[in-house]
Each structure stands twice: as C-alpha cells, then as structure tokens.
Amino acid sequence: MIKSTLYLMILLSILSCKEETEASETIENTTKSQSEIPSEEIHSIPDAHTSKNSLDWEGAYSGVLPCKNCDGIDTRLILNKDQTYQLVLRYLGIPEKESRDFISEGEFTWEANGNTILLEGEKADFQKFKVGELFLMPLDKNGNEIKRVPGNNFKLLKG
Incomplete structure (x- = not known):
C-alpha cells in the first residue's frame, strides 16, 4: 500500500512538472512571435478613433x-454636419465706431489624421483647429498650438 501511494505521488509530480513546462513554453513562443513583428508594422496600424468619427x-x-x-478677437465658429462653417469675428479694444462683426462662410476639410480641420478659403489668422471633446484649439500656420497666456488658453468652447 505504501509503495502504491509512493508511485502515485511520483507519477503526479512528473505530470505536474510537464504541464508547467508546456505552459512556460507556450508563453515563450507567444512572446517570441510578438517580438518578431517589426516595430514599424506595430506603429503603422491606424487608430480607428479620431475626432471626426468619435466626437x-x-x-x-x-x-x-x-x-x-x-485686446482680443471675440470668435464664434459654427461647424455644420455637411462640412460647412460660419465664422463671426469681433475685434475687442478698438474704437466703438470701428467695431463690427466680420462674418465669413465656407467649407472645411478634415486633415488625414481625422483630428484637425482646415477652414477652406479663410483669410483670418486662425484657419486650422484641433477638434477635441467640446472644444476647438486654434493652431498656427505650422499646425502648432498657439502659446497660452495666464487667464486664457484660447480654446473655443462648445455651447
């Protein structure tokens, strides 16, 4: 009886070691197969979520x-689903008799990244905007965010 119990314990020990070896080999193979994917392939997979299709x-x-x-440009920009816009600008801190609304309308296009729009034909300083959740961030002519100042981050807020 003792011999049978001893044989059974040895057999169970061998089987459990084999299962651990198989599991670790599977993990190693998975790690190897993932690391064999060139990094440029991993980074070239497009992110399906963009401002255009997600917001x-x-x-x-x-x-x-x-x-x-x-003193600043009071700005109102309306974006329509058909990719048209209306831009209303009022210059602040100028004599009241010269103060008036400048209104322009046109179409906008999405840049390839799906996160930035370009107001077509717009002559104003700001014609590119990064589209975020409930805001538009104006971009300079090079596509960079404009420098913020204390008290104003220059975002156009939705609402």
Missing part, C-alpha cells in the same frame, strides 16, 4: 483668440 463635433464654438493689434 459630436457639429455645433457652435466661442471664445476669445489673441490679436496683434487689439
């Missing part, structure tokens, strides 16, 4: 943008 970007945005010759 509710249609609507009116407003805020004050920087101005070289005035």
